[in-house]
Amino acid sequence: MVTALLSLQENYWEEYKLEAEDVSFLYDYLLENETPLTSEELMPILVEQRINREKVRLEKKRLDGNDIYFPKAHYKVGSKLVFPAFAWQKGEVVGHREGENPADGQFKVIQVAFENGDKREFAAGIEDHILNIPPEAAQADSLNSEAVTGDYRDVLIEQIEIGLVDNKDFIQIAGRWFLRALLVDVNAGHLNLAEAILDMNEGGPLATADLIKEIDLPGDVHPNLIEFSLDHALQEDPRFDEVGPAGIVAWYLKALEPENVQETPLYLRYIPIEYDPETLTREMVALEDSLDDELTP
Structure with missing residues (x-):
C-alpha cells in the first residue's frame, strides 16, 4: 500500500x-x-x-488536474496521470499495446512519458493488483x-x-466573542431598571443572570444571547462597572463603589518622567518593550 x-x-x-x-x-x-x-x-x-x-x-x-494511476482503469493516449508509487511523479500516456501475460487475462500496457523525460510501461485493465488500493493518507x-x-x-x-x-x-x-448583528435590543428603560436593582443591593456585585431575572427582556431568544446583549449594554454605560474575576461577569454600580476604588491610589498614580531614549542600553530597551500594562503607549 x-x-x-x-x-x-x-x-x-x-x-x-x-x-x-x-x-x-x-x-x-x-x-x-x-x-x-x-x-x-x-x-x-x-x-x-x-x-x-x-x-x-x-x-x-x-x-494538479491529473488522475491517480490505478492498474484496473483504462486510459487513452493523452491521459495525464500521477503515480503515488513513484513519489507522485506526473506523466502522460503516449501509447498503448496489448498485454502478453496469459496469467493476467486480457489487459493493456500503456506507455507513459514522465515530466523528467523518462518513459515507462504500466499495466491497465487489471482488476487484481495491489496498486488498485487507494493511497493511504x-x-x-x-x-x-x-x-x-x-x-x-x-x-x-x-x-x-x-x-x-x-x-x-x-x-x-469578558473575553467572549459574539456577533454584533445578533445582539438583543437593550433600551434605556432596561438599563435604568438594572441601575435600580443594583442600588437596592448596595451597589452589587450581581451576576448578569441575577439582573435578567428582574428585567423584562425577550423570552423567546436563546438565554446566551440575552445575557451577552445585556453585558454589552452595561459595558457601554458609564454607570456600571464590571468587577468579576477572570471568566466571571459581575456588575457593580459605580456611584456606590468605595472612593479608593473610583480613584487611583496615590502610590499607583503614574507621573511621566522625560528621558533620552538614546541613553538606554539594548537590555533596557528590551525590558521596556516587554512591559505590557495600562500605561504602555
Whole structure:
C-alpha cells in the first residue's frame, strides 16, 4: 500500500494569521451556534477548519488536474496521470499495446512519458493488483489539530484576538466573542431598571443572570444571547462597572463603589518622567518593550 504524506511548510503555524476565510467561518459558526465563545474555545474549532482547507489545497496541488494511476482503469493516449508509487511523479500516456501475460487475462500496457523525460510501461485493465488500493493518507504533525493546538496555543489565541478586535462584526465581552448583528435590543428603560436593582443591593456585585431575572427582556431568544446583549449594554454605560474575576461577569454600580476604588491610589498614580531614549542600553530597551500594562503607549 502506498502512503501519501501531507505536510505544511515548517513555519506555517508560527506565522499563522487570520485570513478572510477564517473570519467568515467564525462568523457563520457563531451565527449557527448562538453561543459566545472565548478565543481559546474558538481556537481548536478554527484550527480544524484551517487544516481541512489546507488538506484540500495540498491534494489539489499534488494532483494538479491529473488522475491517480490505478492498474484496473483504462486510459487513452493523452491521459495525464500521477503515480503515488513513484513519489507522485506526473506523466502522460503516449501509447498503448496489448498485454502478453496469459496469467493476467486480457489487459493493456500503456506507455507513459514522465515530466523528467523518462518513459515507462504500466499495466491497465487489471482488476487484481495491489496498486488498485487507494493511497493511504498520512499526515505530519502540522496537519494534526491536537498537535497544532498543543504546540502553538499562545500564537493561535493571540492571532484570533488580533484578527477580530478591529472587526466591527464581532464584539468581545469578558473575553467572549459574539456577533454584533445578533445582539438583543437593550433600551434605556432596561438599563435604568438594572441601575435600580443594583442600588437596592448596595451597589452589587450581581451576576448578569441575577439582573435578567428582574428585567423584562425577550423570552423567546436563546438565554446566551440575552445575557451577552445585556453585558454589552452595561459595558457601554458609564454607570456600571464590571468587577468579576477572570471568566466571571459581575456588575457593580459605580456611584456606590468605595472612593479608593473610583480613584487611583496615590502610590499607583503614574507621573511621566522625560528621558533620552538614546541613553538606554539594548537590555533596557528590551525590558521596556516587554512591559505590557495600562500605561504602555
